[in-house]
Amino acid sequence: DTPPAAGGPVQKLSDGRYAVLAQAPALGAAVLGTGIADRAPVTARPADTGGYVLHNGALTVHIDRDGLVRSAYDHDRGREAIAPGGAGNLLQLHPDDPVRWSAWNLDAQYRNVHRDLDTATAVRLDDEGPLLACVRVERTTGRSVVVQRLSLAAGSRVLEVDTDIDWREEDTVLKAAWPLDVHAERVASEIQFGH
Structure with a gap:
């Protein structure tokens, strides 16, 4: 029940999962928490x-x-x-x-x-x-x-x-x-x- 290691904010959801913002290209990969600093x-x-x-x-x-x-x-x-x-x-x-x-x-x-x-x-x-x-x-x-x-x-x-x-x-x-x-x-x- 440990939150994922992310370079940005992490939110524990009501069902026990975690939300982490990430931006990745189609069919691609990215590091969690990167490319999202401008998100409200x-x-x-x-x-x-x-x-x-x-x-x-x-x-x-x-x-x-x-x-x-x-x-x-x-x-x-x-x-x-x-x-x-x-x-x-x-x-x-x-x-x-x-x-x-x-x-x-x-x-x-x-x-x-x-x-x-x-x-x-x-x-x-x-x-x-x-x-x-x-x-x-x-x-x-x-x-x-x-x-x-x-x-x-x-x-x-x-x-x-x-x-x-x-x-x-x-x-x-x-x-x-x-x-x-x-x-x-x-x-x-x-x-x-x-x-």
Whole structure:
């Protein structure tokens, strides 16, 4: 249970692991704690309306009392990423009953019916910085349990969402909706077998 030898700050995380900032080229290696002196630390604080606010100088993310991302403000670009009135990380249940090839096909009309999982059973701050801030969100539906970790690292421009699911539902699709306020002529998004 000894922290790693690093040339910079080390943070013990709530799960017993350690966070250390490092910068390395793609498929490369680097010495821990090097090349990161200019990174602002990440902070986490309770929000006035419930939930938490994560901030690292590049992003400010507001996660509400139900684990929904109500704001993701990019300071470098001076713009909000979440659409007005929207909520990111909104889990939705859709019926999965395709005309052909059950468990393989998703018919376009699956989008027409859904139920939002917009209430959390628990939202808590697991790690509050300075290298990594993490909010843990737990939800249940039917017999299934969803546990998510929304993490922001010092200096990062990315909110990471790790989702663990004990899925016990049948004929149901689970989707994470992110209504982004992005205006572009073209967009390409990848999924497992295409885009």
